[in-house]
Amino acid sequence: TIDPQHMFKVGFLEDVFKIRPMKPVRTRFPPEPNGFLHIGHAKAIAVNFGFAKFHGGSCNLRYDDTNPESEEQVYFDAILEMIQWLGFHPREITYSSDNFDRLYAHAEQLIECGKAYVCHCSDAQIKDQRGGGEGRPRYRCQHAEQTVAHNLTEFRAMRDGKYKPQQAFLRMKQDITDGNPQMWDLAAYRVLETPHFRTGNKWRIYPTYDFTHCLCDSYEGITHSLCTTEFVLSRVSYEWLNHSLGVYEPMQREYGRLSISGTVLSKRKILKLVESGIVRGWNDPRLYTLIGIKRRGVPPGAILEFVNELGVTTTNSVIDIKRFEQAVRKYLERTVPRLMLVLDPVPVVLEDAEGDDSSADLGGLEGTALSIPFNPKDPQVGVHDVKFARTIYIDRADFREEADPSFFRLAPGKSVGLLHVPYPIRAVSYTKDPESGKVTQIRAVLERGVAKKQKTYIQWVPPVETGSRRAEVRVYNPLFKSDNPNDTEGGFLQDINPESEIIYPDALIESGFDEVRRRGPWPEAAGESELGKGGPESVRFQGIRVAYFAQDSDSTDDKIVLNRIVALKEDVGK
Ligand code: ATP
Ligand code: MG
Ligand code: MG
Incomplete structure (x- = not known):
């Protein structure tokens, strides 16, 4: 680090x-x-x-x-x-x-030592005095020759409202022979009729950056x-x-x-x-x-x-x-808890074993609280419980209607591991909505006889009745299509990526979310922990196999809204 x-x-x-x-x-x-x-x-x-x-x-x-x-x-x-x-x-x-009073006094002092004068030239005249932008010889206007007394009177007249904007300004008398344009008698004060946020109508003249900053x-x-x-x-x-x-x-x-x-x-x-x-x-x-x-x-x-x-x-x-x-990503990898989140949930109804009495309790697993570490790499941050259930939800993307040798997740007749669950599941059948063609339910068996390690383990979330929460998830992609939105023909508004925000309205997140939320900023979150007052966004976690997320400020007690902070890997999840 x-x-x-x-x-x-x-x-x-x-x-x-x-x-x-x-x-x-x-x-x-x-x-x-x-x-x-x-x-x-x-x-x-x-x-x-x-x-x-x-x-x-x-x-x-x-x-x-x-x-x-x-x-x-x-x-x-x-x-x-x-x-x-x-x-x-x-x-x-x-x-x-x-410092307006003090700056004003210093402006008068500068006039008194012959290093500032009130000028009435137009922008075009000043440009010409500075060589017209073409390197022609530089010269000073007649105002630079005014006496100190005259400049003081004029500056006070500026202050007292005699001039409209552009009609007069105070210039520093620097060195126009210097090659540096910042020495060409810069403006120190100008007339502005706008009231100031803090000083109201007290001033009609305001110092420039060049006069004020130093x-x-x-x-x-x-x-x-x-x-x-x-x-x-x-x-x-x-x-x-x-x-x-x-x-x-x-x-x-x-x-x-x-x-x-x-x-x-x-x-x-x-x-x-x-x-x-x-x-x-x-x-x-x-x-x-x-x-x-x-x-x-x-x-x-x-x-x-x-x-x-x-x-x-x-x-x-x-x-x-x-x-x-x-x-x-590197920072979050070290600092946030892991939770199971499903963006686009499909229910999986579990049976104990093919042909078994469906009232069996899944070998004692049904309703059991599984103790799951918040971060397997950092036992110090502790564990939380997730209740196993007869119906669980997995991500639509983790199921295919037809098995395929290159697809290592769930498909009819194929098994997949469930994160933190001792046994894999095997899909038996599924139902589809005839209109949308979308899978509405998967039936699967819990393979209690199988102890061998699976090729793939997927995340799952039990139903809301067990403490899981529904969430609206907003997945962000770059706002612009190109790397140089400013150079896009027709301007940057022509370069908007139509997929810059993708919303998953019915995502599910496991009950550990509530504990993460209760705990507030995770201990490692530098800066915030020091301040001790995180906003909603300081509730952050890695949705295992999905992305890093944070709570959005649109969240309420009843409705959770999550933002994708970043994908787990570059260019994934578009
Ligand atoms: P912008 O027009 O983008 O707001 P700015 O220079 O007008 O930039 P200020 O609000 O005056 O911004 O900036 C406060 C300070 O932050 C200044 O010292 C400025 O130099 C610095 N700053 C502004 N933009 C950047 C940047 N892109 N990288 C580093 N420093 C910056
Ligand atoms: Mg600025
Ligand atoms: Mg600025």
Whole structure:
């Protein structure tokens, strides 16, 4: 097994610490509260919280809420919930907007030292000043020549509502001769008339990311500011601003983003899937939002292990979903109990032996509680009882109407083993529904004289009267047909897999399910056990010979709904 702290010791993050061996390490995870987190954010969370944890430091959650146009309360709440679900605890929860006064004062200070000016140019003019995107010579507009006093008056006028959006903005006076576009007099403040989620109508001007991020890092005493590589060029302006204002200077370093192939992560695209009813919402188990992955039943520990295995470097990586599923499977294999579940049940009525009196009690087995281990490989997790019965249910797929030498399960005249039962059964006859052509019942004998090991053992479930439960099972396959839904002609909506969700409405699960549910998160479920509060999805198990499952949040006391987390093997069970 992997040392969960492995990734924080090696490579990129080790270098980051070597460059600045400053303790206590303070990091921050700075999401914009404008959407739900996705699998890529799990990497950012693991990197920031994990790096701090490894060095005995701490990490803040900072809501980067400087764009009032797209923020909503549900995102704030969901973000914190996901961080906690992954087993991390912010030292402080901060909001960029808490610093609006302080940021404003620093903006005036920047003007006073001649390093910012109020500009009234249009987008087209600014583009031209920056070389028109064609490498033509760069130049500054006349606004850059205004006096400090004029800039202060103008900036205060912006603040006081004299200008409409686009009519004025504050620019930093950086270095337009620098080859780095992030030094070409970036915007620091713009006019926006939207009320802010937290500050209401107090402000009509809002600081930009480039102005806010480095200063908030500085205010919070961040030692190592870790972000993704699209900010490499921004490092210079990040350092420039803190340095120009003479404030404490954190160090920014950049790591590679995590992308997953075969799915879409962009908010706009997921919104389309939600609005068109293709998925059950932002937390649909087929999505790679963290709330979706959670609902599907993926344990938080498996996500961390996956991120860990990938490691942290400065390159962006596109990972096949199959690799994620493989990591989840490996994790579940070690950590969840085994139960017998039948997706598509067919009753098998047992007789004691051919021609026997059917009132015989199956050699004492009828009504007997068989003691079954939750995990044969791990006796410590204990056993549970399943009552044997005269009628049991097996999966339709485990019976064939005609025997076939390559089919080692049940067929007329053929025997098969039943998991955890001392004797095999042999099918004698069956009945069919004339209309649907479906097998409705199988009659079989319990071969009490046969002790030899069978080639195949199948799962079975006794009737609900003995404590078994009926369940609706939702089996998920990839939401898209191709690995690159974004490249599909006509757009990703043309690439939807019609079989992405297959429902088995009448599945049966053995009574051990109730005990698994009662016990709550299985002891090995990292993260959750630490938190001690698993949601419905923390009821997970391996349906022997079928797949890994978790309880869906649609479950009620009367109705169990299960999600397939992953198949037992790659590409099985489509
Ligand atoms: P998206 O547009 O996908 O939401 P973002 O960069 O706008 O991404 P933020 O909410 O601003 O997301 O991100 C918070 C933090 O998470 C940032 O530091 C960002 O760099 C990081 N992050 C976002 N996506 C990924 C990813 N795919 N891999 C690694 N880190 C990511
Ligand atoms: Mg962003
Ligand atoms: Mg974002």
